[in-house]
Amino acid sequence: MxxxxxxxDFLARLLQQCANGVAKGxxxxxxxxxxxxxxxxxxxxNFAHSDVYMLGAYFSxxxxxxxGYMPDGAEKPKVPLYVLGLAFAFxxxxxxxxxxxxxxxxxxxxxxASRLAALITAIGVSIFLQNAGQMVFTSEVKSFPRYVDQxxxxxxxxAVANTSLIIVVVAALMVGGLxxxxxxxxxxAAMRACSHDMRTARLMGVNVNATISLTFAIGSAMAAVGGxxxxxxxxxxxPTMGLLMGLKAFVAAVLGGIGSIPGAALGGLLLGVAESVxxxxxxxxxxxxxxxxxxxxxxxxxxxxxxxxxxxxx
Amino acid sequence: MRKxxxxxxxxxxxxxxxxxxxxxxxxxxKEVNLGLFVSTSGEIATFGEDTKKxxxxxxxxxxxxxxxxxxxxxxxxxxxxxxxxxxxxxATKLATQDGVFVAMGAVASGISLAAAPEFQKYGIxxxxxxxxxxxxxxxxxxIFRICYLDDFQGAACAVFxxxxxxxxxxxxxxxxxxxxxxxxxxxxEARFKxxxxxxxxxxxYKKGTTDFNTQVTNIKAKSPDVVFxxxxxxxxxxxxxxxxxxxxNVPLLGGDGxxxxxxxxxxxxxLEGCYFGNHYAEADENARVKAxxxxxxxxYGNAPSSLAALGYDVVYVVKxxxxxxxxxxxxxxxxxxxxxxxxxxVTGKFDIDERRDARKSISMLKIEGEKxxxxxxxxxxxxx
Numbered sequence: 001m002x003x004x005x006x007x008x009d010f011l012a013r014l015l016q017q018c019a020n021g022v023a024k025g026x027x028x029x030x031x032x033x034x035x036x037x038x039x040x041x042x043x044x045x046n047f048a049h050s051d052v053y054m055l056g057a058y059f060s061x062x063x064x065x066x067x068g069y070m071p072d073g074a075e076k077p078k079v080p081l082y083v084l085g086l087a088f089a090f091x092x093x094x095x096x097x098x099x100x101x102x103x104x105x106x107x108x109x110x111x112x113a114s115r116l117a118a119l120i121t122a123i124g125v126s127i128f129l130q131n132a133g134q135m136v137f138t139s140e141v142k143s144f145p146r147y148v149d150q151x152x153x154x155x156x157x158x159a160v161a162n163t164s165l166i167i168v169v170v171a172a173l174m175v176g177g178l179x180x181x182x183x184x185x186x187x188x189a190a191m192r193a194c195s196h197d198m199r200t201a202r203l204m205g206v207n208v209n210a211t212i213s214l215t216f217a218i219g220s221a222m223a224a225v226g227g228x229x230x231x232x233x234x235x236x237x238x239p240t241m242g243l244l245m246g247l248k249a250f251v252a253a254v255l256g257g258i259g260s261i262p263g264a265a266l267g268g269l270l271l272g273v274a275e276s277v278x279x280x281x282x283x284x285x286x287x288x289x290x291x292x293x294x295x296x297x298x299x300x301x302x303x304x305x306x307x308x309x310x311x312x313x314x
Numbered sequence: 315m316r317k318x319x320x321x322x323x324x325x326x327x328x329x330x331x332x333x334x335x336x337x338x339x340x341x342x343x344k345e346v347n348l349g350l351f352v353s354t355s356g357e358i359a360t361f362g363e364d365t366k367k368x369x370x371x372x373x374x375x376x377x378x379x380x381x382x383x384x385x386x387x388x389x390x391x392x393x394x395x396x397x398x399x400x401x402x403x404x405a406t407k408l409a410t411q412d413g414v415f416v417a418m419g420a421v422a423s424g425i426s427l428a429a430a431p432e433f434q435k436y437g438i439x440x441x442x443x444x445x446x447x448x449x450x451x452x453x454x455x456x457i458f459r460i461c462y463l464d465d466f467q468g469a470a471c472a473v474f475x476x477x478x479x480x481x482x483x484x485x486x487x488x489x490x491x492x493x494x495x496x497x498x499x500x501x502x503e504a505r506f507k508x509x510x511x512x513x514x515x516x517x518x519y520k521k522g523t524t525d526f527n528t529q530v531t532n533i534k535a536k537s538p539d540v541v542f543x544x545x546x547x548x549x550x551x552x553x554x555x556x557x558x559x560x561x562x563n564v565p566l567l568g569g570d571g572x573x574x575x576x577x578x579x580x581x582x583x584x585l586e587g588c589y590f591g592n593h594y595a596e597a598d599e600n601a602r603v604k605a606x607x608x609x610x611x612x613x614y615g616n617a618p619s620s621l622a623a624l625g626y627d628v629v630y631v632v633k634x635x636x637x638x639x640x641x642x643x644x645x646x647x648x649x650x651x652x653x654x655x656x657x658x659x660v661t662g663k664f665d666i667d668e669r670r671d672a673r674k675s676i677s678m679l680k681i682e683g684e685k686x687x688x689x690x691x692x693x694x695x696x697x698x
Contacts, residue, residue, distance in 0.1 A: 013535045016560065020527035076579055139357070141548050143580045150582060152559045161559030164527075234524035234552055235580065244522070279528030284490065284518055286528060 012157035017276040019155070023164035023233070025272020026171035030226035031249035032256070032264035033175060034219030040195040040259035041215050043115060047122040048102055050246020051129035052095050052220045056227025057144075057237050058137055060091035064145035076146050084147045091224045099220025100213045108209070126246075133239030144235030163233040174225060175265045178218065182261060191215060195259065244287075251294045257307025266305060337436050338413020341642045346385045348373075348632060349392075349414030349438075351404040351429060352421050352625075356396025361421045361621050365443055366391065367614055368625025369418065375609070382633050383642075390414055394425050401425035405432035405440075414438065416635075416647065418628050421621065423447030430457045439648045441631060443624035444593075446494075446570075451670040458651050458670045460631055460661070461593060461624055464494065467569050468501025470676045470692045471542060471591055475567055476509045478678070478689070479589070481539035483514045487529055487553060489545050491521035498544030498569050505697070514538050523549075526556045534562040546571040551580035558584045565589060573620055578684050585681045593620035594661040595677040595688035606660040620661070627659035662691065 031053050038046040063086050064070055069079045106125050110118045148166065152159045182188035190211045193201035202208050230245075231237060248271060256267025271290055279286040297304060340347050350369055352362035373387045381387060390412045392404035401420055408414045409432055417433050417440045420426045426445040433440040434454030442450055442459040446467070451457050475481045484506050489495035503513050514536035517529040530553070533541060541557065543550050543566055550572050557566065568590040578585065596607055596617050606626060610618040618626070634657060636642065638650035654666040664674030675693045679686040 009535070013531060016531045016534075017528060020525075020531060023527070024525055076582075143551075143576065146582065150555050150559055150584075152561050154561065159559065159561040161556070164559070230524070234556075236524050236548060236552060238522075240522075241524075276528045276531075280532060283529050283532070287520070 009157065013280065014277065015156075016158040017280050018273055019158055019160050019164070021273030021276030022269060023160065023167050023272070024276060025252075025269040026168045027226045027230050027245070027268075028249050028252040028272055029175055029265040029268030030171050030222050030229070031245060032253040032268050033178060033261055034223045035250050035253040036256075036258050036261060036264040037191075037215050037219045039253070041191065041198075041212055042107070042111075042118075044107065044118050045122060045250070046102075046107075046216075046219075047119075047246070048106075048125035048129055049219065049223060050242035050249070051126050051133070052099055052102075052242075053223040053227045053245055053249075054133060054239060054242035055098060055129070056091050056095045056220075056224030057231040057241065058133070058142075058227075059094045059224065060087045060228040060231065061142060061144060061237060063087040063090050064147070069145045070143075076143075078149065079145050079147050083145075087145075087147070088225075088228065091228050092221045095220045095224035095227075096217040099216040099223075103213060103216040108212075130239055130242075137237070137239055139239060142237040144231045144237065148232055150233075161233060163229075167229045167233060170225065170229060174222060175261065178222070179261050187211075187214065248290055251290050254294060254304055255297050257304025260304070260306045260308075263304055263306035270305075337409055337438070339642070340413050340415025340438075340644070341385060344386060345388045346382055346636075346642065347388045347390055347412060347414045348629070349390050349408035349412060349417040349419075351392050351394050351401060351408060351417065351419035351425075353396040353400075353425065354391075354393045358396045358422055361444075362394070362396075364619045364621040365419075365421055365625035368443075368610070368618065368622035368627075369629055371606075371610055371613055371622075372626045372629035374613075376629065376633060382636050385642075387629075394420055394429075396422070396425075398422075398424045398428035401428040402432060405429035409433060409436040409438055415642065415644065416441065416632050418443065418625075418632070420445065423450055426450045427453065430454060433457065437644055437648075439635075439644060439651060441628055441651070443628040444621055448671075455652075455670070456648055458666060460628055460659070460664065460672045460674075462674055462676060463671060464497045464569075465501045466694060466697060467591055467676060468498040468544070469505035469697045470678075471498075471567055471569060472502045472505035472509065472511075473692060473697050474589065474591070474678050475506065475540045475542070476511055479540050479565055479567070481511065483512050483536070483538045483540075485515040485517070485533040485536060485538035485541045486513060487517045487519065487526070487533065487541060487543055487545075489521060489549065490518040492545075494571065495544045499542070502542050502544065524552060526553050527560065530556050530560050530562060533557075534560055538564060540564055541566050543568045544571070547574040547577040548580065551577060551582075551585065554581050554584035554588065570620065573686075578681060586683070588681050589678055589689065590681075590686075591676045591678050591692075592686075593677070594623040595679055595686065597679075597686065597688040598677065599688075600660075602658065603660050623660045627661050630659060631657060 034049045064079050064083055102125055106121050151162045153162050190206045193206050194211050252267035252271045253264045256263030274289050275286045278289045352365045354362045377386045394400040394404050408417055417438055421444045423445040426442045430453035434456050439456050444461045446464050448463055451459055486499045488499040515533045550568055554566055566588040570592050572590040573592050635647050635650040639646035657664055662675045664672045667673045673694050675691040677691055678689040680689050
């Protein structure tokens with residue numbers, strides 16, 4: 001109430017925070033989709049997912065660098081559209097392949113082992129990728145090529161960066177598209193079948209290994225897009241940039257109901273908006289909100305907002 | 315009995331020798347040996363490299379002009395690898411093994427703090443070119459520095475915001491995990507309030523944050539005249555872009571952490587017309603500065619950073635102190651350093667005060683295109 005009195009346009013401020021939160025939450029959603037898909041099929045929390053997101057940012061950085069659009073020290077030239085397309089394609093393909101490779105080398109050999117073994121392997125892969133990133137990319141902070149020049153877009157009483165708008169639009173298209181893919185196509189049906197009961201799906205003639213590979217490829221591609229979008233909006237690349245993002249996206253996935261794609265999207269948006277709105281009063285506690293929200297949801301509805309109860313297989 | 319006495323005597327001699335390890339005089343007929351310990355590897359390697367380049371340029375000039383009181387300078391350098399423990403090791407080596415006459419270093423306050431007790435123990439004057447933490451020179455009466463401290467820097471920025479930018483309302487966005495950032499923020503806030511201004515918002519972020527939108531919205535709601543960003547160049551570039559995207563177009567102001575050739579390219583134009591305080595200004599019209607910039611460009615092919623300028627000045631400070639002392643005697647050189655007044659270097663004119671810190675001016679720079687344009691100097695008398 002006190003804030004209401006001291007600042008006349010409190011509503012505009014709240015609206016601005018919601019806009020900030022939607023942009024932030026859209027990236028959470030993109031990354032959360034990867035967690036949720038893998039969990040849906042394998043009941044595995046793929047901790048390496050956040051590092052695939054980091055790789056996505058770096059993989060979309062290098063094409064422009066190789067083509068000379070990141071000269072050292074000098075003013076960076078504008079990157080033409082075809083290089084942007086190239087970088088996008090490279091990042092998505094490379095991350096999808098990385099995702100499949102991780103599954104093939106680290107998780108498939110443990111498919112029938114205890115779930116704890118797979119979980120610890122996932123943590124190991126994550127640590128490996130972070131350290132490999134430090135070696136290959138160095139720990140020096142990297143900026144990002146000028147794919148899109150950041151400008152301010154006024155929206156009524158508020159203003160947002162054009163890159164934030166791009167994030168929201170691209171994330172909505174990707175997650176919406178993925179939802180349709182899973183619900184409407186034969187391959188999507190195979191994924192849902194694997195998620196429901198892998199053994200029966202195999203009996204029905206579903207190629208389980210191929211379906212799992214595809215799940216990892218799609219999830220990793222989504223993370224790659226998330227990494228690229230964030231780097232455009234907040235150009236600062238480090239090998240550990242996935243750490244906090246992975247944590248938030250995982251919370252978003254659980255919040256929305258792990259295993260559900262619309263749930264991941266909803267969880268991401270809710271978390272982003274909640275963080276920003278709480279930040280109106282105190283930014284120091286904004287991160288804590290994510291985890292308090294998680295605890296509350298787990299207490300009230302353990303399966304998450306859109307999660308279905310009783311799907312847990314033991 | 316006599317045997318026992320003999321053993322005792324031997325032990326006493328050994329003890330005495332152990333206590334007062336003999337260190338070399340640090341000079342001979344032809345040369346004076348100066349020590350340097352900066353990090354030329356590790357995460358802050360560029361700072362050390364620049365400092366070393368400045369030091370080497372000054373030594374080259376001095377030796378070409380006949381050296382210090384007829385003796386050429388010999389430089390002994392150890393890499394401190396961005397680690398405090400390496401700083402202590404380097405200090406021990408410089409003192410006991412090389413017996414340097416005077417030691418110069420380090421850049422990072424943490425490394426200077428680790429090395430200072432060693433030099434103090436052996437009575438070797440140590441001069442840090444660029445450690446800004448106040449406690450460095452509190453380590454002993456042989457420890458000096460030639461850069462300004464963070465308290466002065468923060469206060470000077472407040473004076474600049476008030477007098478030059480005519481700001482009445484200031485906002486601060488600080489990195490809550492970095493003592494440099496919170497320190498500068500507090501010193502700025504105190505001085506700005508003392509001058510009659512209001513700090514309308516003081517927002518914080520965690521180390522590694524890349525999304526500052528929430529904080530920027532809060533700051534914008536208070537419509538400040540200026541935003542003070544006590545951070546390093548990476549954060550400054552990101553924050554500036556997010557301010558501009560939300561339509562917060564007031565000038566942004568920062569300290570020496572902003573200095574980098576990556577600042578402007580990373581900010582992509584968002585910092586145009588903003589200001590920061592630095593140790594020296596490449597664009598300074600002063601003849602001494604111009605000659606230094608020209609000589610540095612000729613030798614290394616790029617413009618000197620403020621660390622290079624401080625490295626260059628530290629050698630000339632040593633030269634001046636030895637000349638003032640009149641002879642090659644460490645205690646007398648220490649006294650001369652403590653009494654140094656009106657030294658004119660490329661980083662400005664300064665005195666050494668009673669705390670063995672430099673009392674000097676700060677150069678305020680304006681970002682115009684790719685260039686940092688010199689605005690004016692702020693003197694300590696104006697801030698106090």
